Amino acid sequence: MSIARRSPVRTGFVHLALIAYTVIALFPVVLTIINSFKTKNAIFRAPLAPPNFETFSLTGYQTVLTQGDFAGYFQNSVIVTVVSIFFVLLFGAMAAFALSEYRFKGNSLMGLYLAIGIMIPIRLGTVAILQGMVAAGLVNTLTALILVYTAQGLPLAVFILSEFMRSVSDDLKNAGRIDGLSEYAIFFRLVLPLVRPAMATVAVFTMIPIWNDLWFPLILAPGEATKTVTLGSQMFIGQFVTNWNAVLSALSLAIFPVLVLYVIFSRQLIRGITSGAVK
């Protein structure tokens, strides 16, 4: 539809819907952040009010930063997330390249097999995974988490990336072959830069569930040295008493690294360098 024919009423409704959605989406985040700066009494008395002179308090943050090794938990979360994303992107892109580029027997069956993990939650296999990790001596290591998260992220990565790689011009790859580039060089130097927006999408979709996951850290790596941020925050939630200041502060802090990673990836989403390669 042309812009000229768009009525102000219609535009208004669109904006109203979008604003409503934004409010709903941001509400819990804002609530977490404002309450993390309030005293415990204020949190319960007026949970929606922003902190003022009377209610402002940093006790939550003090507790978080002094009790337990929060810096260490952060580091664990960042290592697990970044390394898992790296492997998901690397192996996912390689599998996707093979599926989209080479004709071999059972190609589409293999594609289906690799993508079927999207439909089956990996948590169903928790018992077997735990047994495997115990047998391999990987319990209470970050490696265990990285392996599981890589497996968890791969199906979606293979699925999305193979669709995108099919759209990369064959002529470009063939030009590379004639110029003497190896298949690896074609993959790393021609194809990967062109599917960068898709890689960023996959990275975002992979990152968030890993960062927020409580299940596998709790089961595979509950030791003090390998705790992630989500697991670390749990120590403030007791069966009878919960230190809400600390929980909210920990969660507020946990938002920032993931926000930074998201900003980095979303810049890639916008930047398309395909233009000019092929008509």
Added chain:
Amino acid sequence: MGSLHLTSIRKSFGTHDVLKGIDLEVKDGEFVIFVGPSGCGKSTLLRIVAGLEDATSGSIQIDGAEMINVAPAKRGIAMVFQSYALYPHLTVADNMGLGLKQAGAEKADIEARVAKAANMLSLQSYLKRRPAELSGGQRQRVAIGRAIVREPKLFLFDEPLSNLDAALRVNTRLEIARLHRELKATMVYVTHDQVEAMTLADKIVVLNNGVIEQVGSPMELYNFPANEFVASFIGSPQMNFIDADKLGIAGAKTIGIRPEHITLSRDQGQWVGKVIHVEHLGADTILYLETEKTGLLTVRLFGEHRFDVDDIVFATPEESKMHRFDASQKAIKGV
């Protein structure tokens, strides 16, 4: 340096035969064009020569050396693609030099050869730019430059002009013709555009349904088409085909006469007919007639002529320019 010898090349995708035994000899320095309708296998054949597709069977020799199991980069070829296929993240100079760099050439040598090619194609001022900053015509010149830099035995062109607009197409065509004269290199060129084929080629290979219909110089194909397919494919507007029985000509099944070999008169001639459509092109006037004897007949007159729809006219073919075809659509020679 740069002959190409194809012997019974076959290519099948599953049960579908795309190429059904191609034999072809390209001499050193020749400009050969594969032409044919879409899906005739001409691009597949070029890709097999380049090594981008494997032939199901057959032999490819470049300069007498068997190439069937040789990687594309080692065949001594360079290819220009319809979609340009420039590396988007490299500058023009790096695009042109990449092949040499991969082959391990000296940096100074690469620079000299890139500069020489850029000179030939007037690309000097664009060397530091990226493909995204160039126009379509410039991009295709870079792609051609990339081929020149490699100093190949064989240039392969895969419909290089199809993405360019009409004016640019003519310019680039002239450029390619000039390059062929200057480099004296062997070039194999694929197109579906018969004008490109007629204007550029030393030798045209007409392909249809995976077989070679005819090989010859442009004028041979125009004057002596071997069969009805070649006769209809070469020449525009298309040749008229008339049932020989209707004309009372014995010893042939079909008679072919090109639109430009028919004269028109308002008062006398062999075939009387009614004008159903006129196209005024300035240099030419093309008339479509409905005649009793021949059915729909296309006539091409040189210059401007005033005819209107529904005018009654008489058409007369030039006897010496008639083509005769037998029942199997082959041309009958020596008539």
